[in-house]
Amino acid sequence: MLKIGSVCFSNPLISAPLAGISDFPFRELARYFGVSLTYSEMISSAGICAENDKSKNFTFVKGEHPISAQIFGRDPDMIAYAAQYFEDQGADIIDINFGCPVKKVSKQGSGSALQRDINRSKEVITTVRKAISIPLTIKCRLGWNPAEENYLEMARIAEGEGVDAFCLHPRYAVQMFKGVSYWSKFHDLKPILSIPIIGSGDIKTSEEISFHLNEYPVDFIMLGRGLMSNPWIISDYLKKEHPPLLETILMHYDLMLQYFDNELLVSTRFRKFIGKYVKGLSNASELRVLGNELTCRDDLLELFAKINV
Ligand SMILES: Cc1cc2nc3c(=O)[nH]c(=O)nc-3n(C[C@H](O)[C@H](O)[C@H](O)COP(=O)(O)O)c2cc1C
Structure with a gap:
């Protein structure tokens, strides 16, 4: 039985925290296709402490379970306060972000800049652990750069x-999202940890899910960018029936429309998804141009008429 703390899972697939992407409709779609756990987008602890509506709007929808609320920040008490807030809201798991390399986040000392400061990282983990009673996870990189690799130290502290x-x-943080992800590092991690390990990075097909689960000592696979263009990797891996391309795109759009209740806003937000969905089709560049002009649901239906599948 797969477990994180007291929370049980039916399969090893998790949808990743993706800022600007993993909103409620995206998570619902991933759950529909079969992931057993979803993550919120990263949420600012400072925003929660300041009662900032934008941060609170990132929150999950009641009844959406299991869900992990991911928090970023650098101040142990503020992160602990936000963690308590999400525990009260009904989150099943709290995750602390130690991996975001984006300048806006790291220049405040959060995300991967926090992992660089091992003493503060420990203080954050200790403070948050004391503040909540639900399971706590952390999401890390290998380190800031190869000379400052510290994921093993982070893992020891975490456990x-x-x-x-x-x-x-x-x-490494300096790689941002480019270059290779060093999956062989999991072989060094496994011997020092008894808690479950979640592997994230570059998994784009159901065959890669099976390969990575067999080849590397990870308990869960986290799917990020691969899901944005291809949610079918989940159902393919689980050997489940799934809706075809156009139905999936429309399901995603309609979930967004139900949630945001504003056709122009949804159409604008959906532009980043449509480009991914049509990737690989023979007329993808024409479809991308049309996708970038979406302003309403009818535009999407017109675009469908140009998709040959
Ligand atoms: C657009 C985008 C937004 C992301 N946002 C977050 C985030 O909010 N929190 C986080 O821990 N990681 C975030 N990540 C990193 C992913 O969760 C994941 O670890 C990384 O992209 C590698 O996995 P992938 O190759 O499957 O995408 C983000 C990545 C991308 C591309």
Whole structure:
């Protein structure tokens, strides 16, 4: 039985925290296709402490379970406050972001800049662990750069401080999202951890899910960018029936429309998804141009008429 703390899972597939992407409709779609756990987008602890509506709007929808609320920040008490807030809101798991390399986040000392400061990282973990009673996980990189690799130290601290699972995106912060992810690093991680390990990075097909689960000592696979263009990798891996391309696109759009209740806003937000969905089709560039002009649901239906599948 797959477990993180007291939370049980039917399969090893998790949808990743993706800022600007993993909103409620995206998570619902991933859950429909079969992931057993979804993550919120990263949420600012400072925003929660300041009662910032934007941060609170990132929150999950009641009844959406299991869900992990991912928090970023650098101040232990503020992260602990936000963690308590999401526990009260009904989150099943709290995750702390130690991996975001984006300048806006790291220049405040959060995300991967927090992982660079091992003493503060420990203080954050200890403070948050004491503040909540639901499972706690952390999501890390290998380190800031190869000379400052510290994921093993982070893992030891995490397990020692009562963290319930360790998620690793095996790239250095300086790589951002480019270059290779070093999955072989999981072989060094496994011997020092008894808590579950979540592997994240570059999994784009159901065959890659099986390969990585067999080849590397990870308990869960986290799917990020691969899901944005291809949610079928989940159902293919689980050997489940799934709706075809156009039905999937429309399902995603309609979930967004139900949630945001504003056709122009949804159409604008959907532009980034349509480009991914049509990737690989013979007239993808024409479809991308049309996708970038979406302003209403009818535009999407017109675009469908140009898709040959
Ligand atoms: C657009 C985008 C947004 C992301 N946002 C977050 C985030 O909010 N929190 C986080 O921990 N990681 C975030 N990540 C990293 C992913 O969760 C994941 O670890 C990484 O993209 C590698 O996996 P992939 O190759 O399957 O995408 C983001 C990545 C992308 C591309």
